[in-house]
Amino acid sequence: AQTVTQSQPEMSVQEAETVTLSCTYDTSESDYYLFWYKQPPSRQMILVIRQEAYKQQNATENRFSVNFQKAAKSFSLKISDSQLGDAAMYFCAYRSARNTGTASKLTFGTGTRLQVTL
Amino acid sequence: GAVVSQHPSWVICKSGTSVKIECRSLDFQATTMFWYRQFPKQSLMLMATSNEGSKATYEQGVEKDKFLINHASLTLSTLTVTSAHPEDSSFYICSATGTGGVVQYFGPGTRLTVT
Numbered sequence: 001a002q003t004v005t006q007s008q009p010e011m012s013v014q015e016a017e018t019v020t021l022s023c024t025y026d027t028s029e030s031d032y033y034l035f036w037y038k039q040p041p042s043r044q045m046i047l048v049i050r051q052e053a054y055k056q057q058n059a060t061e062n063r064f065s066v067n068f069q070k071a072a073k074s075f076s077l078k079i080s081d082s083q084l085g086d087a088a089m090y091f092c093a094y095r096s097a098r099n100t101g102t103a104s105k106l107t108f109g110t111g112t113r114l115q116v117t118l
Numbered sequence: 119g120a121v122v123s124q125h126p127s128w129v130i131c132k133s134g135t136s137v138k139i140e141c142r143s144l145d146f147q148a149t150t151m152f153w154y155r156q157f158p159k160q161s162l163m164l165m166a167t168s169n170e171g172s173k174a175t176y177e178q179g180v181e182k183d184k185f186l187i188n189h190a191s192l193t194l195s196t197l198t199v200t201s202a203h204p205e206d207s208s209f210y211i212c213s214a215t216g217t218g219g220v221v222q223y224f225g226p227g228t229r230l231t232v233t
Contacts (some may be wrong), residue, residue, distance in 0.1 A: 037224075042226070043156075043211075043215070043227050044224065044226045045211065045224035046211070047221055050220070050221060063138050091162070099218070102167045102175050104215065104220075105164055106152075106164070106222055109164050110160070118207075
């Protein structure tokens with residue numbers, strides 16, 4: 001079974017600064033997807049960024065980028081130029097690339113609460 | 119695009135009664151839908167996966183007779199909590215993927231309070 005570990009329960013960053021959230025995972029599969037989801041106080045889960053394991057290039061979405069290290073099974077999220085609206089719970093998630101049965105389900109980490117200060 | 123709605127957003131019911139939560143994909147056909155439960159300050163716990171027209175697959179430890187899931191159409195799935203008890207009080211979230219889709223799109227969640 002796959003596991004996802006987020007070792008930072010809480011992080012804090014000043015507005016306009018950069019912060020990196022850590023995520024490691026364990027799997028025996030070679031093809032899979034990784035995601036970062038954001039859950040603000042409204043509790044609506046919002047996709048931040050996704051990474052396909054077969055792609056060596058790190059995904060980027062505006063101020064959000066990842067550092068995907070497949071051999072180390074590490075998938076960190078970097079938020080640049082942090083804004084007050086970035087304050088939320090961030091969840092790292094793993095999905096198998098298989099589409100059979102319940103393989104399409106997400107395995108979530110325990111989350112990192114990000115505070116953004118002025 | 120890829121909007122998922124849930125109804126109701128908040129429901130209070132008495133112990134022993136049943137409550138139904140709806141999850142709809144508004145602008146795509148949801149071949150697979152997922153139901154999660156989330157306790158305060160915790161991660162999402164997958165309850166079940168359902169494919170349109172098929173019986174749901176429940177995660178270990180989830181009572182299928184208590185949490186009835188129906189995915190009768192490509193845009194609607196329902197979760198019915200039967201004979202609800204205070205320990206069933208929680209935040210329930212659904213998500214959906216389209217055909218061949220990889221990304222799960224989440225609904226806004228439903229807060230259930232059982233008194």
